[in-house]
Amino acid sequence: MNTKPQVNVVWLKRDLRLHDNEAIFNALKAGKQVLLLYSFEPLLMEDSHYSERHWNFIRESLVDLNDELQHYNSKVLVVQSDIIAAINQLQSDFRISDIYSHQETGILVTYERDKNFKRFCKNNLINWHENINNGVIRGLKDRESWNEKVDAFYAIEPLPFQPKDNQLVSVKVINQIEHNLNIPSLTTPKFSAFQKGGRSVGKKYLKSFFSERYGNYMLNISKPELARTSCSRISPYIAWGNLSVREVYHEAYHLKETSKHKKALEAFMSRLRWQTHFIQKFEMEHTMEEASVNKGFHRLKKSISKTYQTAWETGNTGYPLVDACMRCLNETGYLNFRMRALVVSFFTHNLWQPWQEATTHLSQMFLDFEPGIHFPQLQMQAGETGTNMLRIYNPVKNSLEHDPEASFIKKWVPELELLDTPFIHQPYLMTEMDQQFCNFKLGKDYPKPIVDLETSRKKASDTLWKLRNDKTVLEESKRILRKHTLKKRF
Incomplete structure (x- = not known):
């Protein structure tokens, strides 16, 4: 008889947030205990498209996530490992029947990794649930009915993060299993010219944009210096998933009802849809x-x-x-x-x-x-x-x-x-x-x-x-x- 505790694993990738995260929402809805996992994968850390500024942003985002998770007596298990090796190691401590993540529209190496991971899950009798990310839909042959599908996605209220008591694997348990894993440091430079990662920082940028800065959005959007304050500056927080496009869209939509700068908000909202359109294009034509x-x-x-x-x-x-x-x-x-x-x-x-x-x-x-x-x-x-x-x-x-x-x-x-x-x-x-x-x-x-x-x-x-x-x-x-x-x- 297998006495290992059973958990659902959420594999975090470019969705470093708890709120409006469909993978986390569905894992919690299934009712089992949930372990949040992030892996610094060598295949990406060595890839020429990435640099240390990206990894520091991710480290800051994970620290920010863990600060939020303290309230739930949990944290993200952060490892440095190939994802298959990480799951293999976790199987010595847990029974894993379901893994949740978002569908990543990434580079070719992540596409190949995901194909290998799918085979691994099948061979290990693991159900891998991939969820739509920011309205990008996998498997489309053309754009017929695409607008309607994206409209329906955007119309859904942002998903809450509401774990039940003790539903998240505890800090104590995670600390115990870390001894068998390669755990990277999340320390980052104290002073940096880059925007700091994390949902809490992303929310501050969004708040200042919607409360003060967006009125000059269209006036200064093309100006190299003035755009640095008149534009939202939330693009890294969307790119790495600290904020979801949907929750930002909803905030803009509700603000528009009382705003004196409706055209600025409409232009901003159109660019959120524009983002989904281009990623959809890449999803359909990865070459x-x-x-x-x-x-x-x-x-x-x-x-x-x-x-x-x-x-x-x-x-x-x-x-x-x-x-x-x-x-x-x-x-x-x-x-x-x-x-x-x-x-x-x-x-x-x-x-x-x-x-x-x-x-x-x-x-x-x-x-x-x-x-x-x-x-x-x-x-x-x-x-x-x-x-x-x-x-x-x-x-x-x-x-x-x-x-x-x-x-x-x-x-x-x-x-x-x-x-x-x-x-x-x-x-x-x-x-x-x-x-x-x-x-x-x-x-x-x-x-x-x-x-x-x-x-x-x-x-x-x-x-x-x-x-x-x-x-x-x-x-x-x-x-x-x-x-x-x-x-x-x-």
């Missing part, structure tokens, strides 16, 4: 991680320049707004959407580099790295979908329009801050006399432009517009529209 979704663009060949790429990555291209954006991103993990589009446009069009060469640096730098947003957006900004408008951003025009006083540039490219504002935007226009007067040497104190904007823009535009008329590109464009949009779009 986007490595290749352009439109197969007609596979024939596009670009020469790789490590010199160009290093200059772009480090913020030394000679174009101040591009450089300010890249330095800011590297140090803080955040850029507003327009500036993200601009730096990708510059990389893929002006530097004429393959978008694949930008994927890992950007994913490592974006604190809010979300695969389902990352890869579709890279391809869209690179002009390789065949269905979206080709946009080649002019960094000088954007600098003059969205940072007219050059305050953002001065902050992140301080070697330019003493120049007159027109020269801060375009230092390469300085004559030798200008440079002598300012005690500034172009090419020494700040790089000369590594490419010519107009020449490189024309090359990219001519090449991509010509390719858009290619037979394969046109056929693929129709296929993409059939698969990812409603019938009225094609």
Whole structure:
């Protein structure tokens, strides 16, 4: 007779919250004791898309979860292990018949891991329950009725976290089993330029946005400096699951009833739906991680320049707004959407580099790295979908329009801050006399432009517009529209 205690395991991944977490809700509803598990998996910690800033955000999120779980005399069991090895070890202490998690729309390594885990569960007579995450639906062939399904998901009230007394495995029991497991430290740097992880911090950002900041949301959404306070700044908390899209949507919806800034809230809410749309697109076409979704663009060949790429990555291209954006991103993990589009446009069009060469640096730098947003957006900004408008951003025009006083540039490219504002935007226009007067040497104190904007823009535009008329590109464009949009779009 098996005398081991029986538990339901909740495998936490990118859903680091207790509230509106369908996996936790369903595990508790089943009535058995519940063990919350998070595994720092070597296959992800060694993957090139991730960096220490991500793992620290997750560590902070887990500490925050454990603070909340103190009220229930429990905590998350945090291990450093492959998930299969972790479950195997737990089976020596518990009878595990059911495991709950969300459906992860991740990178290829997590897709392969999940297939292996599914086989493992089947071989061990374990029921693995995967729940919908943020309205993304697995197994769809097209978008017919998708809007209705997502509407229904969003309409559900956020799920409460209401464990029964002693339903969560106790701290005492978890401490005992930790002796047989590889337990990582959750210590993180005390001071950091990055947003701190955790639901409690995410809720503070959300509260300040809805109580003070959202009124200027649309006015400043494209401005590199002002967007840092006028935008919600909750993207990392959604990406790592401290907040659910649904609960944020509900708060915005209820606020809209009495708000003086209804249009700002409507724009914000539309972007929450936009997030679900893009992750759904990636869920349905996961090959986007490595290749352009439109197969007609596979024939596009670009020469790789490590010199160009290093200059772009480090913020030394000679174009101040591009450089300010890249330095800011590297140090803080955040850029507003327009500036993200601009730096990708510059990389893929002006530097004429393959978008694949930008994927890992950007994913490592974006604190809010979300695969389902990352890869579709890279391809869209690179002009390789065949269905979206080709946009080649002019960094000088954007600098003059969205940072007219050059305050953002001065902050992140301080070697330019003493120049007159027109020269801060375009230092390469300085004559030798200008440079002598300012005690500034172009090419020494700040790089000369590594490419010519107009020449490189024309090359990219001519090449991509010509390719858009290619037979394969046109056929693929129709296929993409059939698969990812409603019938009225094609």
